[in-house]
Amino acid sequence: MEYQSTITCPACGRADTETMPTDACQIRYTCKVCGLEMRPKRGDCCVFCSYGSVPCPPMQETRRASQ
Numbered sequence: 001m002e003y004q005s006t007i008t009c010p011a012c013g014r015a016d017t018e019t020m021p022t023d024a025c026q027i028r029y030t031c032k033v034c035g036l037e038m039r040p041k042r043g044d045c046c047v048f049c050s051y052g053s054v055p056c057p058p059m060q061e062t063r064r065a066s067q
């Protein structure tokens with residue numbers, strides 16, 4: 001299980017590595033450079049699933065279980 005995900009801002013390209021909460025979905029993330037507020041894309045549960053290099057822990061579990 002990976003608990004760190006690198007979020008890349010779709011506006012300015014800034015990438016930051018963040019530690020993900022294991023028991024909750026983070027639905028907002030604000031870019032540290034341009035201030036863009038990212039929200040999950042349709043069908044994604046959190047910003048890590050939409051913009052992160054690694055999906056959130058619950059989603060990692062789901063994907064593992066379905067393989």
Ligand SMILES: [Zn+2]
Pocket residue numbers: 009010011012013014031032033034035036
């Ligand atoms: Zn940005």
